[in-house]
Amino acid sequence: MTDDATLHQLLSRVAMQDRAALRGLYQASAGRLLAIVHRMLDDRGAAEDVLQDTFITVWTRAGQFPALRTSPMAWLTAIARNRAIDVMRRRRPETPLQWNDADGQEQQHDARDESGSPLEQLLAHQAEGRLGECMGQLDDEPRAAVKLAYFEGLTHDELAARLQRPLGTVKAWIRRSLMRLKDCLGEPA
Amino acid sequence: MNWHQHPDLLDRLAAEYALGTLHGGARRRFEAVMQAHPDVARAAARWHERLAPMDADLPPLPAGDALWARIEQRAFGAASAEPAAPSASAGQRHRDAPSLGETVQRWWQRWLAPIPAGALALGLLLGLVGPGLWPLLQGERDESQLPESYIGVLSAADGRQGLIVSSLRRGRTVDLKQVQPAQVPAGQTLFLWTLDAQGVAQPVGPIPSGAFTHVPLDREADAMFARAVELGVSLEPVGTRPAQPSGAYVYRGLCGKMWRVVPTAPGSSASR
Numbered sequence: 001m002t003d004d005a006t007l008h009q010l011l012s013r014v015a016m017q018d019r020a021a022l023r024g025l026y027q028a029s030a031g032r033l034l035a036i037v038h039r040m041l042d043d044r045g046a047a048e049d050v051l052q053d054t055f056i057t058v059w060t061r062a063g064q065f066p067a068l069r070t071s072p073m074a075w076l077t078a079i080a081r082n083r084a085i086d087v088m089r090r091r092r093p094e095t096p097l098q099w100n101d102a103d104g105q106e107q108q109h110d111a112r113d114e115s116g117s118p119l120e121q122l123l124a125h126q127a128e129g130r131l132g133e134c135m136g137q138l139d140d141e142p143r144a145a146v147k148l149a150y151f152e153g154l155t156h157d158e159l160a161a162r163l164q165r166p167l168g169t170v171k172a173w174i175r176r177s178l179m180r181l182k183d184c185l186g187e188p189a
Numbered sequence: 190m191n192w193h194q195h196p197d198l199l200d201r202l203a204a205e206y207a208l209g210t211l212h213g214g215a216r217r218r219f220e221a222v223m224q225a226h227p228d229v230a231r232a233a234a235r236w237h238e239r240l241a242p243m244d245a246d247l248p249p250l251p252a253g254d255a256l257w258a259r260i261e262q263r264a265f266g267a268a269s270a271e272p273a274a275p276s277a278s279a280g281q282r283h284r285d286a287p288s289l290g291e292t293v294q295r296w297w298q299r300w301l302a303p304i305p306a307g308a309l310a311l312g313l314l315l316g317l318v319g320p321g322l323w324p325l326l327q328g329e330r331d332e333s334q335l336p337e338s339y340i341g342v343l344s345a346a347d348g349r350q351g352l353i354v355s356s357l358r359r360g361r362t363v364d365l366k367q368v369q370p371a372q373v374p375a376g377q378t379l380f381l382w383t384l385d386a387q388g389v390a391q392p393v394g395p396i397p398s399g400a401f402t403h404v405p406l407d408r409e410a411d412a413m414f415a416r417a418v419e420l421g422v423s424l425e426p427v428g429t430r431p432a433q434p435s436g437a438y439v440y441r442g443l444c445g446k447m448w449r450v451v452p453t454a455p456g457s458s459a460s461r
Contacts, residue, residue, distance in 0.1 A: 012388070015388075015437065015438075016346075016441075017346040017437060019261075019264075019265055022260075022264065023257065023261075026252070026257055026260065030252035030256070030257075031249030031250055031251060031252050032244075032247070032249045033252075034249070034250040034252045035244075035247045035248060035249050035250045036244045036247060038250055039244075039247060048256050048259075051252065051256060051260075052256070052259055052260050052263060055260045055264065056260065056263055056264055059264045059437075060436045060437055061435075061436065061437075062437070063388075063390070063421075063423075063434055063436075063437055063438060064230075064433050064434065066387055066388040066389055067227050067230070067231075067388075067389050067390065067433055068227075068230055068231055068234040069231060069234070070231070070234035070235065070237065070238055071238055071241075073241065074234065074237045074238040074241045075234060075237070077237065077241055077244065078207070078233075078234065078237040081209070081237075085209050085212075089212060127242050127243045127245070127246075128242040128245040128246055129242055129245075130242070131239070131240070131242040131243065132242065146208065147243075149208050149209050149210045150208055150209060150240060150243050151243070153209045154209075154210070155210055155212045155213075156210055159210070174205065174208070174210055175201060175205075178201070178204040178205070178208065179201075179204075181239065182200075182204070182239065185239055
């Protein structure tokens with residue numbers, strides 16, 4: 001895995017309009033970014049479009065990166081995720097209540113029975129390291145809400161419909177879960 | 190809403206922005222605030238870092254050369270591969286003789302290597318400054334001939350000289366000379382920044398159009414430029430005062446101090 005120091009160097013050269021550095025950055029990070037975006041969009045073509053937009057943004061805004069004092073990969077991921085969220089919101093104006101199962105059959109989301117659904121797969125997924133531990137300390141439903149929000153880009157309204165819970169409940173879950181995660185994760189090293 | 194009076198609210202919004210639950214008008218407004226306030230952008234960046242491990246175990250997908258070729262086309266205007274058959278590509282103007290481009294690129298890259306500060310201020314500045322200014326850099330000159338000044342010679346990305354920037358150390362004006370006329374799109378203006386040793390940008394002000402122009406300062410140049418290692422110029426919308434550049438620098442160069450610096454103690458580096 002390319003380490004942060006290499007990405008930092010590549011980014012500072014990209015800020016100086018070094019084309020070879022942009023290519024180097026692509027080689028070092030595009031695979032991971034594509035995987036992240038593809039999981040959100042579930043469409044290779046759309047994911048590649050988002051990657052294009054991401055690297056164009058990086059090309060023009062690499063000069064802003066140092067002021068953020070953050071890790072290069074987190075910044076690249078943030079750009080890619082934001083683009084992907086834009087795409088998802090544009091193409092999905094209505095609340096999604098259906099999903100396709102492994103046989104391609106359309107299923108209705110039902111909070112009482114989500115067996116085999118993407119939600120169940122999401123719930124089974126454990127984040128790495130400290131974040132994973134902190135997520136484990138959340139209650140099941142709030143944790144599910146956080147995961148659905150992160151991986152599927154659902155808004156509060158969409159989460160409420162998916163989880164069949166009142167909007168206010170879902171908003172409170174998200175807010176409290178994020179603050180609990182922050183406390184659990186502590187200050188940066 | 191004064192963000193600085195409501196740091197908790199700001200942090201909660203930053204968290205929901207990073208998570209993805211902020212949407213519609215609220216999301217767009219938050220993005221606008223991030224552009225104008227670096228501390229808000231940093232709060233959001235911090236939240237992205239906290240949540241990043243959610244994706245860490247995902248196996249990468251092969252991104253491929255075809256995708257890179259499309260990015261290259263959009264970013265640079267033309268593929269930087271070997272020159273193909275003559276095509277009516279808009280990117281041709283970016284491609285001067287390859288060897289010159291390579292030379293310029295290496296020269297720019299050298300700027301980023303760690304260089305002792307003294308060498309930066311004197312050595313590289315000598316390389317940039319034309320013969321007319323060379324005598325002024327010889328330390329033995331009578332100081333009364335040149336008032337203490339900040340001077341920067343800024344180049345464009347292709348290495349050509351673009352701007353000469355100067356300011357009396359105790360003055361409240363920055364003088365600018367456009368060595369070559371700049372192409373400024375309608376509705377935009379050139380905007381001057383200082384960059385410190387970490388590359389963090391501070392706004393100075395918009396640059397009026399014209400060959401010889403001035404930017405007024407609200408305090409002495411010393412207060413503005415003492416920590417500046419470089420100066421940068423970006424393109425910004427007319428009438429705005431951004432907190433950080435909205436795009437890449439169109440001109441960039443070292444900010445030099447043109448006065449004799451006396452060491453404060455034997456063996457210590459020159460005072461700054």
